Amino acid sequence: MTALPLPLSHIETLWIDPEVTNHPLADTVRKRFASEKIKIGIPPVPDGIQAVKRRLFVTRYRGRLVKPCPGSQGRICCGYQVINAMVHCPMDCHYCVLQTYLSVPALTLFVDEDRIREEIRERLDTNRSHFFRFGTGELADSLVHDALTGFSRRMVPFFAKTPNGILELKTKTAAVETLRDLDPKGRTVVSWSVNPPALIRAVEPGTVPLSQRIAAARRCQEMGYWIGLHFDPVVWFEGWEEAYRGVVADLARALDPNRVLWISVAGFRYTRAQKDLIRKRFKSTPLFLGESFRDEDGKFRYLQPLRVSMYQKLLGWLREWSPDLFIYYCMENRRVWEQTFHDPPKNTRELDERFNENIKRHLKHGG
Numbered sequence: 001m002t003a004l005p006l007p008l009s010h011i012e013t014l015w016i017d018p019e020v021t022n023h024p025l026a027d028t029v030r031k032r033f034a035s036e037k038i039k040i041g042i043p044p045v046p047d048g049i050q051a052v053k054r055r056l057f058v059t060r061y062r063g064r065l066v067k068p069c070p071g072s073q074g075r076i077c078c079g080y081q082v083i084n085a086m087v088h089c090p091m092d093c094h095y096c097v098l099q100t101y102l103s104v105p106a107l108t109l110f111v112d113e114d115r116i117r118e119e120i121r122e123r124l125d126t127n128r129s130h131f132f133r134f135g136t137g138e139l140a141d142s143l144v145h146d147a148l149t150g151f152s153r154r155m156v157p158f159f160a161k162t163p164n165g166i167l168e169l170k171t172k173t174a175a176v177e178t179l180r181d182l183d184p185k186g187r188t189v190v191s192w193s194v195n196p197p198a199l200i201r202a203v204e205p206g207t208v209p210l211s212q213r214i215a216a217a218r219r220c221q222e223m224g225y226w227i228g229l230h231f232d233p234v235v236w237f238e239g240w241e242e243a244y245r246g247v248v249a250d251l252a253r254a255l256d257p258n259r260v261l262w263i264s265v266a267g268f269r270y271t272r273a274q275k276d277l278i279r280k281r282f283k284s285t286p287l288f289l290g291e292s293f294r295d296e297d298g299k300f301r302y303l304q305p306l307r308v309s310m311y312q313k314l315l316g317w318l319r320e321w322s323p324d325l326f327i328y329y330c331m332e333n334r335r336v337w338e339q340t341f342h343d344p345p346k347n348t349r350e351l352d353e354r355f356n357e358n359i360k361r362h363l364k365h366g367g
């Protein structure tokens with residue numbers, strides 16, 4: 001039994017659903033835990049989020065496992081497909097939506113890998129001339145469980161064989177060694193959320209520092225993967241300009257911009273319920289220093305002029321790094337796009353089309 005990597009080493013109990021005890025994934029995971037830590041059954045409702053993060057549950061999922069990202073009402077969204085292979089996360093970012101949004105009793109791994117593949121194939125078959133983007137990082141961190149499950153290592157070769165599928169593995173770990181010695185054939189993007197080092201220390205407990213994320217991204221570029229970067233959430237604080245400019249400079253020093261497939265930018269946003277919970281769990285969080293208002297979709301965001309001015313600066317530094325970077329907003333409105341982009345997409349369909357062109361262009365020049 002080898003030791004578990006850090007965020008998973010806090011797991012106290014492994015629960016295995018009686019229906020899946022003979023499944024190979026349950027077997028693989030079970031081998032990593034001492035027998036006194038393993039229970040067969042359904043975990044009871046836990047006492048708080050910390051308890052959820054200290055137990056792992058292997059089970060099956062009866063609903064659809066691959067679904068379009070629901071996006072946000074009235075926003076230009078990117079047409080992403082979400083793969084629900086696992087749910088929840090052992091790390092503990094203050095702003096994480098999963099803490100309010102999910103009601104699972106444990107970090108949950110679903111064994112239904114064959115069905116995931118089938119559902120992906122179904123989606124790809126609906127339009128063979130269109131590139132569909134899939135990600136496992138919406139309801140969990142894509143790589144944090146990989147040392148246990150090997151899931152991404154199996155998905156990379158699967159996507160490499162698809163004519164029109166792109167897999168995105170989104171993470172705040174540096175756990176990329178499981179991706180070594182595979183040939184992604186231009187069909188996998190490994191991506192990192194990035195923020196200034198001091199903000200990471202203050203609001204992203206359990207994640208790795210920026211320097212380790214960038215070093216892992218560089219290793220992935222060398223291994224033949226595309227890289228994605230997510231400035232999400234962009235947070236306002238005294239000195240934010242210098243701090244974010246420093247992040248772009250660090251990225252520019254280490255990474256080849258021609259192998260960065262996309263970059264998203266999204267200001268900090270939250271619901272009322274999320275704010276109440278964040279305040280309760282992280283009393284001295286620096287997240288709420290910027291002035292916010294309730295937007296049309298019910299989420300609180302920084303005032304529009306502040307968002308526009310922050311985005312203009314950030315986009316400016318990124319364009320200085322490389323004018324050809326493909327940059328998009330996650331869940332922003334048309335007015336913000338129009339004030340910050342010279343030729344903004346009109347709607348979700350147009351943004352999706354631009355992703356398609358961007359992917360084809362990159363594959364032509366070095367997939």
Ligand code: SF4
Binds near residue numbers: 091
């Ligand atoms: S790494 Fe992602 S999924 Fe995990 S706690 Fe942070 S925001 Fe949530």
